[in-house]
Amino acid sequence: MTKPLLLLWTDGAGPYAAAIEAAGLAGRLRVETVARAATPADEQLAEAEALLSWGPPPGMLTRMPKLRFVQALTAGVEHWLSRPDLPPTLALSCARGTHRVQMPENILGALFHITKPYAAIVADNAAKQWTRRVSSTLAGKTLGILGLGAIGVELARKAEALEMHVIGTRRSSGELPHVDRVYRPEETDQVLAASDFVVLLLPATPETENFIDATRLAQMKPSAWLLNFGRGALIKDDDLVAAARAGTIAGAVLDVFRTEPLPAEHPFWGEEKIMVLPHIGGLHPERDSMVAALLVENLRRFTEGAPLTQLVDRAAGY
Numbered sequence: 001m002t003k004p005l006l007l008l009w010t011d012g013a014g015p016y017a018a019a020i021e022a023a024g025l026a027g028r029l030r031v032e033t034v035a036r037a038a039t040p041a042d043e044q045l046a047e048a049e050a051l052l053s054w055g056p057p058p059g060m061l062t063r064m065p066k067l068r069f070v071q072a073l074t075a076g077v078e079h080w081l082s083r084p085d086l087p088p089t090l091a092l093s094c095a096r097g098t099h100r101v102q103m104p105e106n107i108l109g110a111l112f113h114i115t116k117p118y119a120a121i122v123a124d125n126a127a128k129q130w131t132r133r134v135s136s137t138l139a140g141k142t143l144g145i146l147g148l149g150a151i152g153v154e155l156a157r158k159a160e161a162l163e164m165h166v167i168g169t170r171r172s173s174g175e176l177p178h179v180d181r182v183y184r185p186e187e188t189d190q191v192l193a194a195s196d197f198v199v200l201l202l203p204a205t206p207e208t209e210n211f212i213d214a215t216r217l218a219q220m221k222p223s224a225w226l227l228n229f230g231r232g233a234l235i236k237d238d239d240l241v242a243a244a245r246a247g248t249i250a251g252a253v254l255d256v257f258r259t260e261p262l263p264a265e266h267p268f269w270g271e272e273k274i275m276v277l278p279h280i281g282g283l284h285p286e287r288d289s290m291v292a293a294l295l296v297e298n299l300r301r302f303t304e305g306a307p308l309t310q311l312v313d314r315a316a317g318y
Contacts, residue, residue, distance in 0.1 A: 004049040005066075006299065007040060008033045009056065010073065012288060016052060019292035020299065028303045050302060052295055061085040069302050071295045075099060075282070076231060077312050078204040092312045093298050097150050098290040099282035103229060104155040106281050107199055108162075110227055110253040111138060113275075114197075139163035144195030146188060146211075147202040147230060148176060155199065167191055192219040197227060204231035205317035212236065217243040225250050229281045232257040237268070244273040255281045 006029045008016050013033040020026055029050070034040045036054060045063045052071045061067065062085050069091045072080060077094045080086060113119065117133035124131050143159045145152040145168035156166040156178040167181045169188055176182055183191055192198060198220060202208045212226065213236040220226070226249055228235055237258070243249050251273035257266075260279055268274050298308045312318065 003028060003030045004303070005030045005032065005044070005047045006050040007044055007048040007052070009036065009040065009051060009053040011036045013052075015288040016292045016295055019289070019296045023296045023300065025296065025299050025303065029299065050299065055079050055083075058083070059085050061087065061090075069093070069298070069308065071095075071291075071298055072312075073291055075318075076204060077318065078231070081312070081314060081317060091308055092314075093294070093308050093310045094312050094318070095291050095294060096310045096318075098287060098294065100150050100154050102284040102287075103151045103281050104158050106255070107155055107227060107229055108158060110255075110275075110277075111143075111197060114225055114251070114253065141165070141196040142167060142194055144168055144191040144198045145179075146191065146198065146200050148179065148182060149201065151229075152199075152201045153178065155201075167194060188216070189219050192216060192224075193221070195224055196221065197225050200226070200228040200230040200234050202230045202234055203316075203318035204233050209233050210236040212240070214239040214243065217248050220249050222247060223250050226252040227254075228252070229255045232260070237266075240274070241267045241271060244271055249273075251275070253277065255279055 008031065017031055017033065020029070020031055032044060034044065040048070045060070047066060048064055049066050050069045050071070051064070051067060052073065054073050061083065067090060070080070070093070072092065072094045075094050075096045075098065077092065080092055115136040115138055117135055120131070120133060139162060142165040145155060145166065148156070148168040148170040152168060153176055156168070156176070159166050160178040166179050167183065168179060169183045169185050169191055170176070171185060173184070174182070200212065202211060208231070211234045217239060226240070240252060244251060253275045254268065255277040256279060262268060262276060268276050294310060301308050
């Protein structure tokens with residue numbers, strides 16, 4: 001009986017191949033690698049039953065008739081779901097959960113940057129200038145998290161340890177650990193009005209397109225900051241620039257954008273109250289190992305005919 005073909009269509013496939021070998025799955029599969037910028041051979045496309053990929057070129061999936069399972073390398077899969085060639089029965093698993101540690105740490109880093117004067121002190125050092133500065137506290141402040149998923153709950157745990165009050169929104173009802181109150185998405189305005197810092201961790205769906213616009217920005221405190229570590233399309237860019245300039249909000253820290261890299265002519269650049277981050281949120285040295293662990297678990301289930309984990313709900317969009 002021919003073993004199913006797994007195609008590792010990505011650069012740096014070593015950690016994935018090694019994880020498959022260490023898990024004892026190499027004997028159940030044929031594993032072949034293809035560089036991200038390369039095109040698999042016709043035979044590979046015709047025979048592949050499982051695929052690890054950032055996303056093949058448009059139309060390529062139609063040349064993969066045996067494909068049954070795709071492991072995406074990212075938590076967000078809007079670029080997969082928007083594909084017209086994505087078969088309706090294809091099992092698509094995302095990398096949900098692999099950012100659980102790094103993303104909250106980077107968000108906390110942004111919160112410390114906002115409230116602590118270290119950036120100004122670095123400039124003082126360069127100028128050999130002694131300037132007395134006072135930092136604001138995070139303790140006692142309210143952190144509003146729009147999108148209380150795995151990352152949001154971990155962020156809440158860490159924020160609670162800093163003595164912050166944590167509130168947020170979640171589609172499913174019920175209490176969550178480390179969160180003072182969970183609101184429904186339709187109650188977002190209450191979270192915006194009460195928060196000193198609003199963190200966006202929502203997925204990209206038709207319902208969240210331009211979710212933060214002039215109306216919602218006006219519901220925030222003038223002293224509040226907006227942090228977007230979710231998806232670039234969550235924010236109506238022009239409305240945010242206008243709100244920052246008018247003092248509707250104190251400022252924004254943005255890690256994701258509609259177009260990346262952010263074009264040099266974009267108004268976010270040079271805006272005094274908007275900080276542009278180069279999409280650092282979920283990246284860390286062990287990321288490939290974490291995604292590889294997820295791939296291995298799904299391959300074990302795939303070869304045993306068991307349900308896969310972290311499957312994408314196409315109706316929900318994540």
